Amino acid sequence: MSISLSEIRKHVRMFYIFAKNSLLGYMEYKANFYSGLIMETVFLFSKLIYIVFVFRLGIEINGISPDEMMIFTGTFTIMIAIYTGLFMDNFYRFAGHIRNGTLDLYMTKPLSLQFMVSFRRVNFAFPIPNLIAGITMVVLAWKRLGIEPSLIHLAGYIGVILSSTVVTYSVLFLPQILAFWTVKSGAIFDILDKCWDLNNMPMYIYPKWLRRIGLYVVPILFITNMPSVYLIERLDLVLGIWIFAAPVLSLLVVRMFWKLAVKRYESASS
Amino acid sequence: MSIIQVERLSKSFSYYEKELGFKKSLKNLVKRKSLIKEAVSEISFAIEQGEMVGFLGPNGSGKTTTLKMLSGILYPTSGQANVFGYVPWERKKEFKMQFSIVMGQKSQLWWDLPANESLYLNKCIYEIEDKAYNLVLDELTEMLDVKDLLNIQVRRLSLGERMKMELIASLIHRPKVIFLDEPTIGLDLISQKRIREFLKHYNQQTKATVILTSHYMADIEDLCKRTIIINQGKIVYDGDLRRVNELFHAKKIIKLQFTDEVPMQALIDYGVIIQHDGMNAVMEIDKHDLQRLSKMILDRFPILDFTIEDIPVEQGIESLYQKDGVRHESLAEV
Numbered sequence: 001m002s003i004s005l006s007e008i009r010k011h012v013r014m015f016y017i018f019a020k021n022s023l024l025g026y027m028e029y030k031a032n033f034y035s036g037l038i039m040e041t042v043f044l045f046s047k048l049i050y051i052v053f054v055f056r057l058g059i060e061i062n063g064i065s066p067d068e069m070m071i072f073t074g075t076f077t078i079m080i081a082i083y084t085g086l087f088m089d090n091f092y093r094f095a096g097h098i099r100n101g102t103l104d105l106y107m108t109k110p111l112s113l114q115f116m117v118s119f120r121r122v123n124f125a126f127p128i129p130n131l132i133a134g135i136t137m138v139v140l141a142w143k144r145l146g147i148e149p150s151l152i153h154l155a156g157y158i159g160v161i162l163s164s165t166v167v168t169y170s171v172l173f174l175p176q177i178l179a180f181w182t183v184k185s186g187a188i189f190d191i192l193d194k195c196w197d198l199n200n201m202p203m204y205i206y207p208k209w210l211r212r213i214g215l216y217v218v219p220i221l222f223i224t225n226m227p228s229v230y231l232i233e234r235l236d237l238v239l240g241i242w243i244f245a246a247p248v249l250s251l252l253v254v255r256m257f258w259k260l261a262v263k264r265y266e267s268a269s270s
Numbered sequence: 271m272s273i274i275q276v277e278r279l280s281k282s283f284s285y286y287e288k289e290l291g292f293k294k295s296l297k298n299l300v301k302r303k304s305l306i307k308e309a310v311s312e313i314s315f316a317i318e319q320g321e322m323v324g325f326l327g328p329n330g331s332g333k334t335t336t337l338k339m340l341s342g343i344l345y346p347t348s349g350q351a352n353v354f355g356y357v358p359w360e361r362k363k364e365f366k367m368q369f370s371i372v373m374g375q376k377s378q379l380w381w382d383l384p385a386n387e388s389l390y391l392n393k394c395i396y397e398i399e400d401k402a403y404n405l406v407l408d409e410l411t412e413m414l415d416v417k418d419l420l421n422i423q424v425r426r427l428s429l430g431e432r433m434k435m436e437l438i439a440s441l442i443h444r445p446k447v448i449f450l451d452e453p454t455i456g457l458d459l460i461s462q463k464r465i466r467e468f469l470k471h472y473n474q475q476t477k478a479t480v481i482l483t484s485h486y487m488a489d490i491e492d493l494c495k496r497t498i499i500i501n502q503g504k505i506v507y508d509g510d511l512r513r514v515n516e517l518f519h520a521k522k523i524i525k526l527q528f529t530d531e532v533p534m535q536a537l538i539d540y541g542v543i544i545q546h547d548g549m550n551a552v553m554e555i556d557k558h559d560l561q562r563l564s565k566m567i568l569d570r571f572p573i574l575d576f577t578i579e580d581i582p583v584e585q586g587i588e589s590l591y592q593k594d595g596v597r598h599e600s601l602a603e604v
Contacts, residue, residue, distance in 0.1 A: 010394075010397070013394060014394060014395065017390075017391055017394055021380055021383055021387055021391065024382075024383055024387065025380065025382040025383060028382045028383075028423070029382070100376070101373075101375075101376055102376055102377075104338065104343045104371075104373065104376065105371070105373065105376055105377075105378045107342070107343050107361070108341050108342065108343065108366060108369070108370070108371050109366060109395050110363045110366040110367045110395060110396065110397075111395050263345060264345075265343075265344070265345075266283060266344070267338055267343055267344055
């Protein structure tokens with residue numbers, strides 16, 4: 001499918017309709033919505049307890065102060081909100097589309113198939129507590145660190161968050177595509193889930209070799225660290241370039257792998 | 271020029287076998303013996319615009335695989351297909367805008383939402399103008415008598431009502447070519463009939479080309495003048511369904527009702543006895559001998575009722591299925 005402006009407009013409009021339909025679906029099951037909200041809030045609080053401990057102890061890790069640490073944790077929480085809101089439901093359902101053959105029907109629609117399986121569902125319950133907590137943490141730490149609250153700074157931070165969002169999508173979707181061959185992808189999802197938690201702490205606590213792999217090979221550490229590193233002004237030239245290059249490169253790799261997989265699609269039995 | 275042209279189209283799948291038991295599963299985890307199944311084997315046919323063609327065949331015969339290749343879902347292993355000028359598996363947007371596939375066992379509707387939300391979604395996917403959308407929606411909902419159900423959650427609809435909504439969702443963009451894969455599966459007789467009537471009317475009105483697969487003979491008999499019968503991935507018959515039995519022209523069925531009991535032994539010389547309970551009998555007899563044998567039976571036995579029938583279409587098809595692929599080729603009209 002050629003990328004024209006009208007196609008982009010159509011896909012943006014479709015995303016809005018998918019999101020609207022997801023919200024309408026959520027509103028049909030009130031109990032499910034509230035229980036999801038409560039579950040995620042409790043989960044968030046249990047994680048925050050660790051943060052409070054680290055903060056109270058006032059320990060510096062590899063030159064990262066507790067306030068800077070809060071920037072990392074806040075950004076991680078914001079990224080969880082983005083991931084659970086936009087991608088999680090879709091990635092969970094992906095292997096099922098192949099197994100049940102619903103992918104067959106999507107494939108016949110005049111809309112990008114990759115777009116349709118990636119953005120068909122939007123979760124509204126999980127991101128709410130994470131988004132509130134994440135933004136609160138970043139704002140608090142921002143203030144305590146005395147970083148200038150300029151519009152450029154804010155726009156830059158949002159820009160890097162967007163870059164991280166693209167990398168998150170690519171890194172977490174790429175292994176899902178393996179389901180075209182393996183059909184079930186539960187184990188793949190679990191491995192990624194564990195890797196995702198590497199973002200819980202600043203990358204500076206990991207050895208150099210792991211940091212390099214996590215930034216440049218499988219950029220899972222990119223996700224939380226890049227926006228945070230930008231904010232605490234630890235960005236060097238290489239990382240600065242990587243902020244722009246990583247989303248483009250990772251998205252290209254995913255797109256190529258997707259095209260290869262779809263060509264080999266064998267569909268489920270009728 | 272035909273709207274659908276298929277030439278020597280084949281599709282093979284690889285699969286593996288696993289024997290019973292835990293040990294075999296363990297062995298399978300390490301090493302699997304890969305096998306190849308030829309789901310569709312070098313089939314060729316052409317379909318004209320506005321035609322309604324039935325695909326018949328037993329489970330696993332390759333009907334759905336053929337439809338999936340024609341709709342671009344599957345890449346073929348070899349061969350060619352052209353659907354209104356497009357190669358389906360190139361999956362061009364212009365191609366997708368003009369055809370539709372309905373799979374009786376798969377749904378495109380959002381389960382938790384009223385059907386009208388899913389229909390609106392398709393309106394946007396197919397880039398239909400508001401006016402045209404409202405017009406087609408009105409027309410289809412009226413034809414299928416579901417206007418009042420548009421605002422009801424899909425999960426609360428009956429299977430028949432849901433199928434009607436699926437059809438509307440698939441036809442909302444007025445496709446030129448429609449592939450219907452078991453659209454009446456699981457429906458009761460009345461719903462089946464309604465959907466058949468709708469499809470017939472729709473085809474007459476829009477001149478859309480339709481390929482229909484179904485296990486229900488009535489679907490095909492009612493709707494399709496032409497039937498393609500597939501067995502083991504090969505076309506074994508392509509023509510008028512009512513003429514399937516001409517492939518076996520030699521036989522007729524006679525049904526007998528007696529006033530007194532007649533033993534089976536007494537009937538054995540006149541033909542093959544299919545059913546017998548003393549007072550009734552059903553026999554298959556040679557068509558060329560029909561007159562002579564009928565006269566002899568009427569003269570010899572205490573007949574209360576006597577009817578002569580063609581071999582049922584189902585029986586003719588069953589005979590086609592049971593024969594091996596190579597002999598089919600010689601039987602087929604193609």
